Amino acid sequence: MSDTRQRIIEFIRSFVEQRGYAPTMGEIQKALGLSSKSLAEYHLKALEEEGVITREREVTRGIEVYGFGKKARTIPLLGTIAAGQPIP
Secondary structure, X not given: OOHHHHHHHHHHHHHHHHHOOOXXXXXXXXXXXXXXXXXXXXXXXXXHHOXXXXXXXXXXXXXXXXXXXXXXXXXXXXXXXXXXXXXX
16 A cells, blocks of 8 residues: 555545545645645545545545544343244
């Protein structure tokens, strides 16, 4: 993976961690000093094809880095119940 793409991933992670939502294309472009939004789009498309991120095209801030931001949750087991025959 290129240095630029690695920096994009780190920027997205940091941005989401601080603000709770993903950055826009313009914010990615500015933060990384890219020459245009289309260059940011190019790198995001490549990251998506590599399976590193997923994007919702209809949503402005629809970028998600796989394995980041979604934490496993546990549900406590309080006990067991006796179950009879299923209801037909």
